Amino acid sequence: MDRLDTLRLFVRIVDRGSFSAAAADCGVSRPVATAAIKALEQRLGTRLLQRSTRHVQPTLEGEAYHRRCVAILADLEDADRGANGAVAGLVRVDVAGHIARTVLLPALPDLLAKHPALNVHLG
Structure with missing residues (x-):
């Protein structure tokens, strides 16, 4: 999973509040999603998500990272739309x-x- 896919997955996990639902939305298995987020947290050196057996919530750092990821993904979509003159x-x-x-x-x-x-x- 590349960095962009990981960002999309992270945003989806926060939005859905669930690893399973986000993994299904992104077309990956739950173990792949879990491993990708663990690798992301290790690379960043901080915990982004507070996990329980039934719910996932972002930490304070995770909330800030989520806002930045949403903006980055929106900018990327705008760039894609703008490429064809739309x-x-x-x-x-x-x-x-x-x-x-x-x-x-x-x-x-x-x-x-x-x-x-x-x-x-x-x-």
Whole structure:
């Protein structure tokens, strides 16, 4: 399992609160997931997850690492989407009513048809 797969697995474990569920989501066995997280914790030199027989919770260090991993994975997905020229996300525009009615609103249907993953909020 490479570092990126391990990050995805770690995020999934925290999100699901379970090694078994996260392993199934990621298409690996529970022992593989356990070994990957143990290796990650050894490499980082800190415990990321507090384990019990029924639940898994991140430690304080694990919570901070989880936030960073989520941001890294989101940036990677944005980079992948941007590689083909796709535009995605939320655009907030505050504009005078006359300009909105005469310039922006007429162009909006074509823009949204061309970039369906784009969300526009006019104010």
